Amino acid sequence: MSETSTGRRITSRLSYSFGAFGHDMFYATxxxxxxxxxxxxxxxxDSGGQNAKMIGYITLIIMVLRFVELVIDPFIGNTIDxxxxxxxxxxxxxxAGGTVSSAIIIILFTNMGGLNTSKSMLYLVLFxxxxxxxxxxxxFKDVGFWSMIPAISFDSAEREKTATxxxxxxxxxxxxxxxxxxxxxxxxxxxxxxxQGDNRGWFAFALIIGVVAWLSAIAVGIGTKENDSELRQxxxxxSFSAVLKVLTRNDQLMWLSLTxxxxxxxxxxxxxxELYYFTYILGKAAEFSFLASLNAVIxxxxxxxxxxxAQKFSRRNVFFxxxxxxxxxxxxxxxxxxxxxxxLTAAVLFYxxxxxxxxxxxxxxxxxxxxxxxxxxxxxxxxxxxxxxLLDKFGGAVSNGVVGLTAVWAGMxxxxxxxxxxxxxxxxFKLMMFGVPAILILAGTFTFxxxxxxxxxxxxxxxxxxxxxxHERLKTDDDESMADIRAEVDAATLTLTAPVDGELVAxxxxxxxxxxxxxxGQGFAIKPSDGRIFAPFDGVVEATFPTRHAVxxxxxxxxxxxxxxxxxxxxxxxxxFISYVEKGQEVKQGDQLLEFxxxxxxxxxxxDTVMVVVTNYKAIKDFKVLKETGTVSHGDNVLSLSKxxx
Numbered sequence: 001m002s003e004t005s006t007g008r009r010i011t012s013r014l015s016y017s018f019g020a021f022g023h024d025m026f027y028a029t030x031x032x033x034x035x036x037x038x039x040x041x042x043x044x045x046d047s048g049g050q051n052a053k054m055i056g057y058i059t060l061i062i063m064v065l066r067f068v069e070l071v072i073d074p075f076i077g078n079t080i081d082x083x084x085x086x087x088x089x090x091x092x093x094x095x096a097g098g099t100v101s102s103a104i105i106i107i108l109f110t111n112m113g114g115l116n117t118s119k120s121m122l123y124l125v126l127f128x129x130x131x132x133x134x135x136x137x138x139x140f141k142d143v144g145f146w147s148m149i150p151a152i153s154f155d156s157a158e159r160e161k162t163a164t165x166x167x168x169x170x171x172x173x174x175x176x177x178x179x180x181x182x183x184x185x186x187x188x189x190x191x192x193x194x195x196q197g198d199n200r201g202w203f204a205f206a207l208i209i210g211v212v213a214w215l216s217a218i219a220v221g222i223g224t225k226e227n228d229s230e231l232r233q234x235x236x237x238x239s240f241s242a243v244l245k246v247l248t249r250n251d252q253l254m255w256l257s258l259t260x261x262x263x264x265x266x267x268x269x270x271x272x273x274e275l276y277y278f279t280y281i282l283g284k285a286a287e288f289s290f291l292a293s294l295n296a297v298i299x300x301x302x303x304x305x306x307x308x309x310a311q312k313f314s315r316r317n318v319f320f321x322x323x324x325x326x327x328x329x330x331x332x333x334x335x336x337x338x339x340x341x342x343x344l345t346a347a348v349l350f351y352x353x354x355x356x357x358x359x360x361x362x363x364x365x366x367x368x369x370x371x372x373x374x375x376x377x378x379x380x381x382x383x384x385x386x387x388x389x390l391l392d393k394f395g396g397a398v399s400n401g402v403v404g405l406t407a408v409w410a411g412m413x414x415x416x417x418x419x420x421x422x423x424x425x426x427x428x429f430k431l432m433m434f435g436v437p438a439i440l441i442l443a444g445t446f447t448f449x450x451x452x453x454x455x456x457x458x459x460x461x462x463x464x465x466x467x468x469x470x471h472e473r474l475k476t477d478d479d480e481s482m483a484d485i486r487a488e489v490d491a492a493t494l495t496l497t498a499p500v501d502g503e504l505v506a507x508x509x510x511x512x513x514x515x516x517x518x519x520x521g522q523g524f525a526i527k528p529s530d531g532r533i534f535a536p537f538d539g540v541v542e543a544t545f546p547t548r549h550a551v552x553x554x555x556x557x558x559x560x561x562x563x564x565x566x567x568x569x570x571x572x573x574x575x576x577f578i579s580y581v582e583k584g585q586e587v588k589q590g591d592q593l594l595e596f597x598x599x600x601x602x603x604x605x606x607x608d609t610v611m612v613v614v615t616n617y618k619a620i621k622d623f624k625v626l627k628e629t630g631t632v633s634h635g636d637n638v639l640s641l642s643k644x645x646x
Contacts, residue, residue, distance in 0.1 A: 008225075011223050012162065012223060012224045012225065013162050013165045014165070014223065015219045015220055015222070015223025015224050016148070016162055016165060016166050016169075016220060016223070016224055017165040017166055017168065017169035018169060018216050018219045018220075018223075019094070019145060019166075019169070019216045019217065019219055019220035019224075020145075020165075020166040020167070020169035020170040020173065020216075021169035021170065021172055021173035021216060022098075022173060022212050022213040022214075022215065022216025022217065022219075023098075023141070023142070023145055023170070023173065023213065023216060023217075024169075024170045024171075024173035024174040025173040025174070025176065025177050025209055025212055025213060025216075026101065026102070026105070026138070026209060026210075026213040027138075027142075027174070028173070028174045028175075028177040028178070029105065029177055029205075029206070029209045030105065030138070031268070031272070031396045031399070031400070032177075032178075032271065032272050032275070033177065033181055033205075033275070034105070034108065034109070035059070035062070035272065035400055035403050035404055035407075036275055036276070036279075037109055037202050037206075038055060038058055038059070038404065039055055039059075039403075039404060039407035039408070039412065039413055039414075040196065040279070040407070040412065040413060040414055040416070041196075041197075041198065041199055041202050041414060042054075042055075042058075042111060042116060042199075042414070043055070043116065043117065043413070043414045044117070044414060044415075050117075050120070051413055051414060052408045052413065054116065054120060054124075055404060055407065055408055055413060056404070056405070056408060057124055058124070058127060058404070059400065059401055059403075059404025059405060059408075060401070060404075061124065061127065061128050061131065062131065062397075062400045062401070062404070063397050063398070063400055063401035063404075065128065065131055065132045065135060066135065066393065066396065066397035066400065067394075067397050068132070069132070069135045069136065069139060069393070070390060070393055070394060070397070072136070072139075073139060073143070073390060073393075076136070076139050076140055076143055079140075080093050080140065080143055080144050080147065087221070087226070088226030089144075089147075089226065090144040090145070090147055090148045090226060091144075091148075091220065091221050091224065091226060093140040093141060093143075093144035094141050094144045094145050094148070094217050094220050094221060095217050095218060095220070095221040096137065096140070096141075097137040097138060097139075097140040097141025097142075097144065097217070098141050098213060098214050098216070098217025098218070098220075099214055099217065100133065100134070100137040101134045101135075101137045101138040101141060101213070102210040102211070102213045102214040102217075103210065103214075104130050104131075104133060104134035104137075105134060105206055105209070105210050106203075106206050106207050106210040107130060108127070108130060108131065108134070108206075109202055109203050109205070109206030109207075110199070110203055111123075111199070112126060112127075141217065142389070145220065146389075148220075148224065148226070167303070168300070171296070171299055171300060171303070171355075172296060175292055175293075175295050175296030175299060176292070176296060177209065177292070178275075178288065178289070178291070178292025178295070178296075179289050179292040179293050179296060180205075180289070181205060181275075181288070181289075181292075182195075182197070182285050182286045182288055182289055183286070183289060184201070184204060184205045184208060185197035185201035185202055185204070185205050186201060186286060187201070187204075188200055188201040188203075188204035188205070189201030194283070194417045194418075195279075195283070195284065195285045195286050196279055196285050196417075197285075249372075249376065250368055250371065250372040250375070250376075250384070252364075252368050252371050252452065252453070252454045253365070253368040253371070253372065253384060253387065255447060255448075255451035255452050256361065256364055256365060256368065256448075256452050256454075257387050257391060258444070258447050258451075259361075259444045259445075259447045259448040259451075259452060260361050260388065260391050260444070261391045261394060261395065261444070262440045262441070262443045262444030262447065263357065263440065263441055263444035263445075264391055264392055264394075264395035265394070265395040265398045265399065265440050266395075266436070266437035266438070266439075266440030266441040266444070267326075267350075267354060267395075267437065267441070268395040268396055268398070268399035269398075269399045269402050269403065269432070269433070269436060269437050269440075270330070270350065270433055270434070270437040271351075271399075272399050272400075272403045273403060273406065273429075273432070273433040274288070274291065274347060275288050276403075276406075276407065276412055276429070276433075277343070277429075277433065278291070278343075279412075279418070280410070280412045280416060280417070280418050280421050280429070281338070281418060281421070281426065281429070282338055282340065282343065282418065283417065283418030283419070284340065287340060290340075290344060291343075291344055291347050291348070294344065294347075294348050295347075295348065295351045298348060298351070298352055299351070299352070299355050302352050302353075302355045302356060303355050303359070305356075306318070306355070306356055306359045309356070310359075310360070310363070314455065314456065315360045315363060315364065315455065315456065316360075316455055318356055318360055319356075319357060319360045319448065320445070320449075321353075322353030322354075322356045322357045322360075323353070323357070323441065323445050325349055325352065325353045326349070326350050326353045326354070326357075326441065327438065327441070327442075328349055329345075329346045329347065329348070329349030329350030329351075330346070330350060330434055330437070330438050332345060332346035332349065333346035333347065333350065333433075333434060334430065334434050361388065362388065364452065364454055365384065365387065365388055366384075366546065367454055367459040367462075367546075368384055368454060369384050369546070370459060370462045370463055370466060370546065371454055371459075371462060372384065373466060374462045374465055374466055402432060402436065406428070406429060406432040406433070409425075409428050409432075410425040410426070410428045410429040410432075411425040412425070412429065456573065459573075460547075460570045460571050460573070463545055463546065463547055463570050464570050466545070467545065467550055467562075467564070467570070493622075493640060493641070493642040494537055494555050494557055494559050494640075494641045494642065495537070495626075495637050495639070495640050495641075496523075496536045496537055496559075496561065496612070496614070496637075496638055496639040496640075496641060497536045497537065497589060497634070497635050497636055497637055497638060498526060498536065498632040498633065498634050498635065498636045498638050499526075499533050499534050499535065499536045499563050499593070499610065499612060499634055500526050500528045500530060500532065500533050500534070500610050500634055501528065501529045501530040501532075501632070501633050501634055502526040502527050502528040502529045502530070502610070502631070502632065503526065503527045503529070503630070503631055503632075504524060504525070504526055504627060504628065504629050504630055504631075504632055504638070505524075505525045505526065505527055505609070505629075506524070506525070506628070507522070507523055507524055507525050507611065507613070509525070510525045510567065510607075510609050510611055511567040511607050511609070512564075512567045512568075512609075512611065515564065515611045515613060520562065520564075520611075520613045520615065521562065521613030521614050521615040521616075521617050522613060522614055522617040522623060523561070523611070523612045523613035523614055523617075523639070524611075524612055524625075524628075524638055524639070525609050525610065525611045525612070526609070526610045526612070526632065527608075527609055527610075528598070528608055528609070528610050530634075531595055531596045531597055531598050532592055532594075532595050532634070533551075533563060533565065533592070533593045533594040533595065533596075533610065533634075534589075534590050534591065534592055534593060534634040534635070535553065535587040535588065535589050535590060535591045535592075535593055536553070536561065536563070536589065536612065536638075537553070537555050537559075537561075537589050538555065538556065538587070538588050538589050539553045539554050539555040539556065539559075539586075539587060540553065540554050540584065540585070540586055540587070541553060541581045541582065541583055541584065541585045541586075541587060541593075542554045542560065542583065543562075543583065544579060544581065544582055544583050545570075546574065547569070547570050547572065547573055547574045547577065548574045548577035548578060548579040548594060549564065549565045549566060549569045549570060549572070549574070549577050549594075549596070550562060550563060550564040550565065551563050551579070551581065551593050551594060552615075553587070557642075558616070558619070559614060559616065559620070559641055560614065560615045560616045561612060561613065561614050561615070562611075562612070562613050562615055563593070563594075563610065563611075563612050564610070564611045564612075564613075565577070565594065565596050565608065565610050566596075566601055566606050566607055566608045566609060566610075567606060567607040567609065568606055568607075569601060569606050569608075571606075572600070572601070572604055572606065575600060575604075576596055576597040576600030576601060576604075577594065577595070577596045577597075578594065578595040578596070579593070579594055580592050580593060580594065580595070581593050581594075589635070590634070590635055596608070612638075614639075614641065620641050620642070621642075622640070622641065622642045623639070623641060624639065624640040624641075625638070625639060626638055626639060626640055
């Protein structure tokens with residue numbers, strides 16, 4: 001690889017990572033700290049009952065608008081998909097969305113020149129227009145940003161590196177806001193206000209977050225490049241009704257969605273009320289930075305432990321164990337009182353499992369793609385994976401409403417201090433901060449226990465079944481049937497070459513019974529000496545698998561071939577495998593398709609024999625073996641396939 005190419009990739013990764021950093025800083029500010037500003041600093045303490053009414057109106061407006069935004073999200077996605085510009089599909093919306101949303105959030109962290117009290121109705125109208133505009137443009141940026149990874153590169157390895165960089169930037173951005181919020185507010189405030197700061201300090205905080213979020217969007221626009229291709233051209237448009245139809249018919253997806261909806265709403269409420277606890281219970285708002293710092297560091301290590309924990313204990317056990325730790329944290333929080341040490345311990349115990357549960361849900365959500373594909377014969381990957389951010393937004397919408405009402409009910413509004421909160425107010429606050437989330441989390445856990453049955457073993461079974469029947473499920477863009485595809489195996493001779501270096505062995509001697517028996521098709525096997533898999537002929541990638549251990553190809557003359565790495569390697573769930581292609585991609589003979597790390601298979605105890613079969617061999621009248629045994633290199637001729645002219 002040239003230095004220019006390497007430099008381009010590094011620049012792209014860093015730009016995208018910085019984009020994720022600013023993007024999640026903005027989201028954390030909007031979802032957690034903006035409501036704190038509204039309830040505690042937007043109005044003067046002398047406003048009396050009008051204060052509480054306005055906070056109630058604003059809270060209701062935010063909650064309703066965020067629910068409205070959920071409905072229009074699918075249309076936002078379609079608009080982005082249908083955008084064609086010299087800069088690509090996504091970057092225009094990332095930059096435009098970042099610019100508009102950043103400017104508006106800075107305005108929202110003000111009283112708009114005193115309109116909030118002098119002309120309250122006008123303020124509410126302006127607030128509604130500004131907030132929905134900001135939320136829509138943020139959603140354009142959100143959908144566009146996280147949809148960019150496939151467009152940045154067709155190389156799966158590069159995508160994984162880009163995504164990893166982005167998750168690190170995202171995690172740091174989301175947590176660092178909590179670290180800097182109070183130091184920034186207090187530094188720029190004229191009046192410390194018992195450690196809470198004033199409006200000037202909160203405006204400075206919003207200004208800094210807005211500028212960083214805007215600069216990160218610009219960095220994505222300048223530092224990344226979208227790779228356009230026919231592979232990314234939409235063949236159909238998805239309506240909102242189609243989205244609902246696809247999602248609701250997949251029972252495992254729906255039960256998991258209910259689980260996550262209850263869970264994410266519960267944790268969003270508790271997370272959003274933590275700063276209130278530090279401000280109005282402990283009376284030490286500035287020390288909230290300690291908690292945010294701990295969460296930022298521990299969160300990274302928590303993410304890194306997930307693969308080994310899931311492999312050793314299973315994802316379900318990781319899920320239930322994490323819930324137990326979270327509930328222990330909640331119980332400790334209830335009795336922590338004014339002890340900073342106990343509060344920090346409780347909050348960390350509550351936060352650490354969140355990243356693990358998120359990853360468990362994400363993995364099962366991904367597996368439900370194959371569940372739906374096997375059950376309904378149609379793969380709805382993008383729609384399925386869109387459920388998680390949709391539910392996060394739902395939880396955030398409910399959380400904003402609950403937090404606003406809790407602040408009013410508990411008396412935690414402008415002018416209040418830790419000393420002015422009554423015992424009754426503290427009781428209401430703790431009930432909403434701990435009781436409601438605990439009930440929601442337990443309800444979600446019960447749903448998961450009773451209804452979510454999709455685990456690693458079941459997913460491996462489904463992938464294995466899809467692999468056996470992949471060629472029977474093929475549909476072309478023109479809905480061509482398998483009978484038509486079989487008929488296309490015409491007079492043109494096709495030479496099938498070795499896809500990997502190694503030693504040729506007879507197919508009926510391999511340890512995989514479905515291949516050895518001929519059930520999967522006719523072909524050959526190679527005991528590999530190298531882990532790189534190359535295309536055995538010119539054609540199109542017709543099937544890829546989430547476990548990256550196999551690939552299905554179709555030649556121009558209709559010949560269908562499956563290349564499968566190893567015996568029972570589906571159980572490795574993609575560990576040690578890399579895919580360089582995706583479904584629909586055109587490849588030339590000799591192009592690299594897959595790569596696997598032989599030591600990983602050996603360590604796991606799996607045979608790494610590569611099996612190559614022609615799955616529609618019955619349509620081929622002339623099936624000639626050119627080489628049966630011996631050492632081969634990728635590209636060596638092994639089979640000659642043709643259907644003689646009548």
